Amino acid sequence: MSNKKVHLHIGRPKTGTTSIQTTMYRNRRKLASLGVLYPQSLPVSHSRFFVESFALDLTSKPLFRRSKQPLAEILHRVNQQRIELLEELKLFKGQHILLSGESGSHQLSREEIENMKSFFDESCGPNVSYHILLYTRAPDSFAQSCIQQLVKSNRMTLEDAILKVSKGHAGVYRSIYANYASVFGDAAIEFRSFEVGRAAPGGLSSDLLRAIGVAPERIYIQDQRRNESLSREVVEFLSWLYVGPRISGVAPQQGRETRVPVSAQDLKILKKVKGAPCNFLNPLEQTRLWQRFSDDNQFLSERFGITYEQNKTFTHSTTESPPQALAELDAVRPKLDPHLADAFDTFLHERMMN
Numbered sequence: 001m002s003n004k005k006v007h008l009h010i011g012r013p014k015t016g017t018t019s020i021q022t023t024m025y026r027n028r029r030k031l032a033s034l035g036v037l038y039p040q041s042l043p044v045s046h047s048r049f050f051v052e053s054f055a056l057d058l059t060s061k062p063l064f065r066r067s068k069q070p071l072a073e074i075l076h077r078v079n080q081q082r083i084e085l086l087e088e089l090k091l092f093k094g095q096h097i098l099l100s101g102e103s104g105s106h107q108l109s110r111e112e113i114e115n116m117k118s119f120f121d122e123s124c125g126p127n128v129s130y131h132i133l134l135y136t137r138a139p140d141s142f143a144q145s146c147i148q149q150l151v152k153s154n155r156m157t158l159e160d161a162i163l164k165v166s167k168g169h170a171g172v173y174r175s176i177y178a179n180y181a182s183v184f185g186d187a188a189i190e191f192r193s194f195e196v197g198r199a200a201p202g203g204l205s206s207d208l209l210r211a212i213g214v215a216p217e218r219i220y221i222q223d224q225r226r227n228e229s230l231s232r233e234v235v236e237f238l239s240w241l242y243v244g245p246r247i248s249g250v251a252p253q254q255g256r257e258t259r260v261p262v263s264a265q266d267l268k269i270l271k272k273v274k275g276a277p278c279n280f281l282n283p284l285e286q287t288r289l290w291q292r293f294s295d296d297n298q299f300l301s302e303r304f305g306i307t308y309e310q311n312k313t314f315t316h317s318t319t320e321s322p323p324q325a326l327a328e329l330d331a332v333r334p335k336l337d338p339h340l341a342d343a344f345d346t347f348l349h350e351r352m353m354n
Contacts, residue, residue: 004089004124006097007131007212008116010104010180012172014145015135015194016204017102021045023205024100030219035094036212041084046101052078054108054115061107082119089123096212097124105134105176113183130188132180133211135204136173136300137194138308139293140279140286143168144229147280150254151235152271158239158280160252166285170292174299191304231273233329235280237347238270260339269335273328286310 011017021044024031028038042049051063052074058064059071067074089097097120108116120128137145143165150161173191181189190211197207206216242256281289290310300306333341 003095003127003129004097005095005129005131005212006120006124007099007133008104009098009100009133009208010176011102011134012105012137012142012176013102014142014149015102015137016198017100017135018045019203020205020208021100024098024208027219031098031214032092032094034214034218036096036098036209036214037088037092037094038098038100039085039088041088042081042099046099047103047107048101049078049081050099050101050103050116051107053082054112054119056109056112056115063103063107086123096214098212106172108179110179110182113179117183130184131212132184132189133208134176134189134191135194135197136191136304136306138311139289140281140311143281143289144279148230148235150252151239152230152267154254155242155256155258156239156252156254157242157244157246157248157256158236159246160248161239162280162285163247164252166281166289168292171295173296177299177303191300191306193306229274229278230271231329232278233348233351234270234273236351237344240347240350241343260343261337262340263337266336266340269332273332274324 009017009020024038025044028040031038039046048063051061052058055061058074064071064074069077104113104116117130120130146165146168147158147161150156150164151158154161156164177189177191192207192211194204197204200207200210202216209216241258241260241262243259244253244256279286293308297308300308333344336344
């Protein structure tokens with residue numbers, strides 16, 4: 001039996017993790033023929049499994065606080081997943097075991113990472129080796145993507161989202177590296193550039209396969225899902241819809257009510273309106289963001305040869321709309337609920353007046 005190698009892809013969020021996970025899950029039979037196990041016993045993404053299975057106190061995790069399931073049900077489910085995964089690992093004759101969950105980059109403490117390693121030490125044998133893989137992303141485009149996510153999915157105002165995101169990025173990569181290196185060893189850790197991986201032949205999924213030692217040319221990899229930017233008008237409209245003060249104070253308010261009802265179908269329609277990349281941070285906020293990132297930037301350059309430079313052309317967006325976005329907005333308006341469509345017209349009128 002060949003010695004097992006466990007590859008843990010731990011994110012970060014907003015670096016194509018959903019695309020990678022979907023591609024690996026859809027191709028798991030082909031991967032198995034090449035000696036790579038992407039577990040069938042777990043969901044497409046392993047983020048919840050990482051937290052629920054290895055947390056010291058699950059009730060302290062944001063994931064649990066957002067869940068509507070009782071603790072006993074969660075523990076029963078994750079225990080069943082562990083049993084089925086252990087059986088799958090026992091039967092697998094190949095070398096490579098791949099798990100992917102972005103929660104691994106920001107929701108596990110050092111002690112919980114040790115729990116993760118103990119699980120695979122026991123299930124894969126004494127000669128198991130490890131490869132911890134994380135994708136990095138330039139702070140300005142990362143911030144832009146996070147702001148959109150907070151507005152469209154977390155129902156947070158644009159002002160609150162900007163405030164939350166602009167406080168991040170100080171020492172994040174150095175901290176992630178320190179936690180995992182202390183458990184798995186320095187040689188097991190690999191950080192790769194999201195931008196380079198996305199531009200490589202076959203995109204991020206193919207880049208990840210190359211990183212774990214598998215030639216992606218040997219299997220058919222479907223085109224990855226592109227996380228395109230929403231139209232700025234849609235992001236601002238969703239923010240405008242949310243009831244309450246624009247800035248909520250110490251803790252940004254999520255899950256806000258809306259001025260008019262917004263159905264899941266309406267949101268699906270609006271989210272399809274794409275726009276040119278835009279930046280919601282003003283020049284001062286961008287400068288401060290890069291200042292907080294400077295230590296991580298030096299660390300990434302020295303340890304992994306990844307260097308980011310501030311994009312001087314990535315300027316603060318104006319209210320001018322690209323023709324494609326305007327055309328898409330005109331096309332989707334008749335598909336919206338009439339009350340929401342009227343609210344959209346009111347928003348656009350106020351936007352033009354300002």
